[in-house]
Amino acid sequence: MERSKQIVIFRIGEDYISCPISQVREIIQLEEVTPVPSTPEEIRGIINRRGEIITIIDLPKVLGIDVELKETEAQLIILYQEDENIGVMTSEVTEIPTINEEDVEEPSEALESPVNKKYLKGIVKHEGNLVLLTDLLGILENISQEGVKEIEEVSKASLD
Numbered sequence: 001m002e003r004s005k006q007i008v009i010f011r012i013g014e015d016y017i018s019c020p021i022s023q024v025r026e027i028i029q030l031e032e033v034t035p036v037p038s039t040p041e042e043i044r045g046i047i048n049r050r051g052e053i054i055t056i057i058d059l060p061k062v063l064g065i066d067v068e069l070k071e072t073e074a075q076l077i078i079l080y081q082e083d084e085n086i087g088v089m090t091s092e093v094t095e096i097p098t099i100n101e102e103d104v105e106e107p108s109e110a111l112e113s114p115v116n117k118k119y120l121k122g123i124v125k126h127e128g129n130l131v132l133l134t135d136l137l138g139i140l141e142n143i144s145q146e147g148v149k150e151i152e153e154v155s156k157a158s159l160d
Contacts, residue, residue: 003101007124009131010077010090012060013067016129017090019136023079027093030056030074044071044089054078054085062139067091079136086140099124104133 006021033045033056044056056076060067069089076087104122122133 004098005101006096006098007131007133008077008093009095009097009126010075010093012063012065012069012091015065016094016131017063018124018131018133019077020133021096023136025078025080028076028078028087030071030076030087030089033071047076047087049078049085052085054087057086057088057140059088059090062088077136079140081137081140088136088140097126099126 007018008021008024008027009016009018011017028049031047033047035045036043039045042058042061044058047054047056058069059065060069069091071089073091074089075092077090077093078085078087103126104124107120107123119135119139120132121135124131124133
């Protein structure tokens with residue numbers, strides 16, 4: 001019996017990347033981001049979404065992709081995270097297909113850097129494109145937790 005799962009496919013520049021839909025809470029058009037001083041460069045800033053402060057991560061910087069995303073054109077994937085509200089910037093979310101698990105191939109050993117080995121879960125062949133299947137939550141754990149905590153403290157203080 002074929003096992004299937006839904007993924008969210010998004011684009012950063014010309015690169016197609018995906019993550020399991022179970023990691024995604026919502027997808028929105030990015031609005032104006034408020035910068036927060038003294039945070040890692042991967043953290044673009046914060047937004048207020050329905051009274052929730054969401055930390056915005058510049059995903060191209062995290063992944064080392066040479067693409068500068070404009071806030072007015074980017075889409076935001078807000079992730080399910082237990083104790084933090086985190087959104088990642090993408091060029092666009094292209095689709096949310098259901099794929100068969102046999103369509104996911106193991107990454108080649110040539111792609112196995114320490115980062116890829118931990119976060120790259122496979123390569124999906126989808127409609128003529130090769131799409132990297134990643135663990136977005138795992139990638140974001142790599143970012144300084146202190147930086148995210150600092151932002152939350154600053155933003156809570158500014159709301160009081």
